[in-house]
Amino acid sequence: MIDAAKIQDAVTRAHTDNLATTTGANASYIPYLASVDPELFGVCVVTVDGQVFEAGDSRFEFAIESISKVFTMALAMEEVGPEVFHSKVGADPTGLPFNSVMALELHNDLPLSPLVNAGAMSSTSLVSADGPEERWQKILAMQSAFAGRSIQLSDDVNQSEQTTNFHNRAIAWLLYSGGAMYSDPMEACEVYTRQCSTLITAHDLAVMGATLAAGGVNPLTKRRVVAASNVPHLLAEMTMEGLYTRSGDFAYTVGLPGKSGVGGGLLAVAPGVLSIAAFSPPLDPAGNSVRGWAAVAQVANELNCGLYRIADSRGENSSAQ
Numbered sequence: 447m448i449d450a451a452k453i454q455d456a457v458t459r460a461h462t463d464n465l466a467t468t469t470g471a472n473a474s475y476i477p478y479l480a481s482v483d484p485e486l487f488g489v490c491v492v493t494v495d496g497q498v499f500e501a502g503d504s505r506f507e508f509a510i511e512s513i514s515k516v517f518t519m520a521l522a523m524e525e526v527g528p529e530v531f532h533s534k535v536g537a538d539p540t541g542l543p544f545n546s547v548m549a550l551e552l553h554n555d556l557p558l559s560p561l562v563n564a565g566a567m568s569s570t571s572l573v574s575a576d577g578p579e580e581r582w583q584k585i586l587a588m589q590s591a592f593a594g595r596s597i598q599l600s601d602d603v604n605q606s607e608q609t610t611n612f613h614n615r616a617i618a619w620l621l622y623s624g625g626a627m628y629s630d631p632m633e634a635c636e637v638y639t640r641q642c643s644t645l646i647t648a649h650d651l652a653v654m655g656a657t658l659a660a661g662g663v664n665p666l667t668k669r670r671v672v673a674a675s676n677v678p679h680l681l682a683e684m685t686m687e688g689l690y691t692r693s694g695d696f697a698y699t700v701g702l703p704g705k706s707g708v709g710g711g712l713l714a715v716a717p718g719v720l721s722i723a724a725f726s727p728p729l730d731p732a733g734n735s736v737r738g739w740a741a742v743a744q745v746a747n748e749l750n751c752g753l754y755r756i757a758d759s760r761g762e763n764s765s766a767q
Contacts, residue, residue: 448720456744457490489722494720509644518566518570537686540558557626568621618634710726
């Protein structure tokens with residue numbers, strides 16, 4: 447295990463070094479997100495044995511947005527199994543923006559990944575339920591189990607999103623026409639929009655990632671949240687599409703499975719070791735937090751926890767830079 451003082455130093459330095467970054471802009475197509483203070487910035491690391499290291503605004507609640515896709519994917523995979531999930535939702539990058547209709551049109555209205563909007567709504571529809579409210583409660587319970595506390599819906603975020611989600615409604619109908627929607631399409635879209643409208647902190651997000659790093663066991667509550675056998679599949683999906691059209695860049699520079707959200711959250715998971723989370727609202731053109739990416743990359747590289755590191759002739763490790 448990495449020395450605790452070294453982890454805290456890396457977290458503190460990543461926050462300090464990137465605090466003055468001014469590039470990027472808040473998501474503007476969702477009114478609530480446009481109004482969040484762009485100066486907010488927090489970093490947090492949680493280890494698989496439950497140690498917590500944080501700096502800055504790590505306890506500020508922000509909208510989970512697309513990061514929710516990971517946890518609904520986990521729930522659906524738990525219910526139907528990884529083979530069925532893979533056959534219905536896929537595991538390949540689209541090479542197109544996260545809300546692309548063209549990606550569906552090019553593949554007969556079938557999703558390629560659960561981490562873009564089309565595949566995420568398909569994942570939501572796969573969750574077994576008698577109706578939308580039961581489906582929603584199961585998804586909310588899964589988010590809470592990963593975070594180790596009761597996660598709540600933000601009525602303000604949800605209202606802002608439900609009144610602007612027309613593009614996602616169109617995607618839901620395309621999925622239905624392609625046979626990749628497993629509940630009423632408008633119900634699935636509505637529940638999907640709710641799952642993106644909960645509030646988490648960078649601390650919560652780091653705990654959620656550490657649950658994956660620990661093989662599906664929450665390191666704070668010690669509760670098993672997902673089967674250990676499903677975790678490699680979840681991390682593989684995150685590697686392929688977790689940072690949208692910049693997922694390959696993230697693998698190249700950070701070397702870890704990750705997931706971002708347009709609310710400003712960003713997560714990376716070092717299996718068996720720890721997770722790194724950051725929050726900062728200004729985004730790059732692909733929808734990833736600019737400060738968040740820089741901070742997560744800095745921590746991962748300082749702690750030398752990238753998956754692709756190789757011991758050199760002196761027995762030292764090198765990782766993605």
